[in-house]
Amino acid sequence: MSGTAPGADRVIAAGGRAAGTTRRGQAVKFAVLLALAVLFLLPMYVLLVTGFKPFAEATAGRAWLPPRQWSLQGWAAAWEALAPGLWNSVQMVVPSAILSALLGSMNGFVLARWRFPGADTVFTLFLFGMFIPYQAVMIPLQQMLVSAGLMGGLFPLILAHTVYGIPICTLIFRNYYAGIPQTLIEAARVDGAGMLGTYARVVLPVSAPAFAVTLIWQATSAWNDFLFAVFLTGPNSWPVTVQLNNVAGSMVVPYNQQMAAAVLASLPTLVVYLVLGRYFMRGLMAGALKG
Amino acid sequence: MSTAEPAAGGAAPAAPSPAPRRRARRGAGRAAAWLPGLLLVSPSIVLIAVFVYGMIGWNTALALSDKHAPIDEGSFVGAENLIALWQEARWPAAVANAVVFTVFFVGGALLLGWLLGLLLEKGIAGEPVLRTLFLAPMAVSFIATGVVWRWLMNPAPAERATGLNALFVHLGLDFLVNDWWTAPNLGMAAMALPAVWQLSGYIMALFLAGFRGVPEELREAARVDGCSEWQVYRHVVMPQLRPVTLTAVIILGHMSLKVFDLIIAIAGKQIVADVPAVYMWTMVFDVRDPAKGAAIATYLLLAVAVFVVPYLVWTVRKERSEGR
Numbered sequence: 001m002s003g004t005a006p007g008a009d010r011v012i013a014a015g016g017r018a019a020g021t022t023r024r025g026q027a028v029k030f031a032v033l034l035a036l037a038v039l040f041l042l043p044m045y046v047l048l049v050t051g052f053k054p055f056a057e058a059t060a061g062r063a064w065l066p067p068r069q070w071s072l073q074g075w076a077a078a079w080e081a082l083a084p085g086l087w088n089s090v091q092m093v094v095p096s097a098i099l100s101a102l103l104g105s106m107n108g109f110v111l112a113r114w115r116f117p118g119a120d121t122v123f124t125l126f127l128f129g130m131f132i133p134y135q136a137v138m139i140p141l142q143q144m145l146v147s148a149g150l151m152g153g154l155f156p157l158i159l160a161h162t163v164y165g166i167p168i169c170t171l172i173f174r175n176y177y178a179g180i181p182q183t184l185i186e187a188a189r190v191d192g193a194g195m196l197g198t199y200a201r202v203v204l205p206v207s208a209p210a211f212a213v214t215l216i217w218q219a220t221s222a223w224n225d226f227l228f229a230v231f232l233t234g235p236n237s238w239p240v241t242v243q244l245n246n247v248a249g250s251m252v253v254p255y256n257q258q259m260a261a262a263v264l265a266s267l268p269t270l271v272v273y274l275v276l277g278r279y280f281m282r283g284l285m286a287g288a289l290k291g
Numbered sequence: 292m293s294t295a296e297p298a299a300g301g302a303a304p305a306a307p308s309p310a311p312r313r314r315a316r317r318g319a320g321r322a323a324a325w326l327p328g329l330l331l332v333s334p335s336i337v338l339i340a341v342f343v344y345g346m347i348g349w350n351t352a353l354a355l356s357d358k359h360a361p362i363d364e365g366s367f368v369g370a371e372n373l374i375a376l377w378q379e380a381r382w383p384a385a386v387a388n389a390v391v392f393t394v395f396f397v398g399g400a401l402l403l404g405w406l407l408g409l410l411l412e413k414g415i416a417g418e419p420v421l422r423t424l425f426l427a428p429m430a431v432s433f434i435a436t437g438v439v440w441r442w443l444m445n446p447a448p449a450e451r452a453t454g455l456n457a458l459f460v461h462l463g464l465d466f467l468v469n470d471w472w473t474a475p476n477l478g479m480a481a482m483a484l485p486a487v488w489q490l491s492g493y494i495m496a497l498f499l500a501g502f503r504g505v506p507e508e509l510r511e512a513a514r515v516d517g518c519s520e521w522q523v524y525r526h527v528v529m530p531q532l533r534p535v536t537l538t539a540v541i542i543l544g545h546m547s548l549k550v551f552d553l554i555i556a557i558a559g560k561q562i563v564a565d566v567p568a569v570y571m572w573t574m575v576f577d578v579r580d581p582a583k584g585a586a587i588a589t590y591l592l593l594a595v596a597v598f599v600v601p602y603l604v605w606t607v608r609k610e611r612s613e614g615r
Binding site for chain 1 (some may be wrong): 543
């Protein structure tokens with residue numbers, strides 16, 4: 001539905017079709033790509049080089065030079081500042097990713113394979129939920145949580161990421177389950193399996209890849225979120241993005257520590273991306289209905 | 292949009308086979324067949340109804356009230372808050388900033404993403420490494436991006452320059468030294484740079500899928516007809532990329548209008564880089580005026596809904612008609 005071609009990630013991975021390209025054309029292309037790659041790497045270079053400088057060296061004059069003396073000072077200080085936030089993020093990301101993936105799986109199964117009248121309308125109404133600016137629900141959400149006495153701790157954040165993650169998870173699972181042959185579903189029905197039986201015996205066992213995609217997508221979005229975090233958590237439960245912003249926003253924190261902190265806060269999602277890039281990519285393609 | 296193995300992705304036909312559909316149409320008599328499905332989805336329906344639509348309704352009611360302090364009761368005042376925003380100095384400036392940001396962010400990411408897709412589409416040495424690199428910024432938060440780019444775009448003048456300004460001075464490119472996001476008119480164009488850096492890899496992936504989705508036979512046919520490679524792109528490939536382009540514009544546009552994290556990480560609440568989402572935040576936390584905050588949020592929602600709703604209706608309809 002995004003307008004991307006079928007099996008986009010596999011198509012992307014296919015590559016290698018050099019028809020109509022000359023050698024020289026190839027070389028020019030490669031040169032341009034290389035130049036762009038260098039530009040893309042600049043911020044990453046700055047992060048690492050500055051992070052490894054000792055406090056004394058993190059100055060304007062030597063900004064672009066590698067450290068004279070490699071140091072872990074910045075990393076140690078950043079770790080100290082971010083450790084509580086990292087732990088809060090882990091505690092918040094894991095349950096909300098699992099919950100929205102489970103709900104998404106059930107919804108996706110029903111909307112693709114066990115439909116009810118009005119299923120399309122429900123699906124469209126769900127989809128709108130992933131495009132809304134969350135600002136439009138934030139003030140009431142905050143008020144509701146306050147008056148219900150639920151503010152404080154990580155619960156509000158887990159709730160928000162779970163609920164607002166339902167649309168994208170539903171979309172991913174629905175498209176995934178649409179690929180399960182209807183004959184399999186029918187066969188289970190003929191064998192007398194009810195809806196839950198069909199779901200548990202036919203659908204769930206083949207769902208692992210879709211779970212990988214949704215879990216990675218949800219975990220990454222929740223880990224990187226800042227908006228819900230500043231509205232719904234207090235100092236003791238700030239996730240890592242808020243703490244990183246506080247570290248960086250403070251005028252007294254030296255650059256080496258700021259850069260090290262930015263790397264530390266990004267490392268978990270970057271590692272997931274590098275190791276499980278295939279699934280990350282599929283989430284992105286599915287999220288072509290999301291930003 | 293591809294998802295995972297069995298789903299051939301694309302305009303994923305939620306292909307209900309004819310059988311269950313007929314059953315569904317026969318209605319109440321066959322309700323036993325579909326009711327369990329509805330029940331299984333109902334927890335999510337309730338959650339979405341309450342947390343998406345209920346909250347939007349509540350927010351709208353707030354925006355139309357005079358609840359200007361958290362303890363106020365608040366009674367209905369119509370569009371008063373929505374109109375009043377335009378009569379102050381800050382709001383139109385924030386909107387103008389968001390518009391400039393959007394133009395440069397959407398335009399920049401679209402162009403760069405398209406260019407990267409074009410350069411990579413026929414395969415090239417080191418393609419997997421390049422793809423991984425260009426897409427990597429998507430995995431990190433806007434806050435982390437903002438931390439680096441605030442350093443890179445430090446507006447200090449040449450003699451005590453840091454970041455990119457210092458690099459320009461080192462390289463003898465002093466004329467490039469500039470005020471970045473603190474420039475009064477086009478500062479928001481500089482603010483769009485980190486966003487372009489972060490999102491163009493994603494757009495590259497979308498376009499790459501689009502380019503490679505164009506059947507080779509189509510291109511071959513055009514070449515046989517005597518088209519140059521340039522003409523093949525111009526007349527055969529580009530027209531096929533329209534849906535992908537639309538998708539990309541929708542994704543970038545809706546992110547752009549509500550931009551928040553990036554601005555906070557780079558500029559904090561400095562008025563020169565004010566945008567509606569930051570304004571709303573200060574209304575809630577500093578000024579503590581729920582009605583005004585809600586009014587700003589309402590505008591954000593409207594700005595996004597105006598183009599997302601037609602897009603959603605269009606895609607779901609298209610999918611219905613192709614899915615058969």
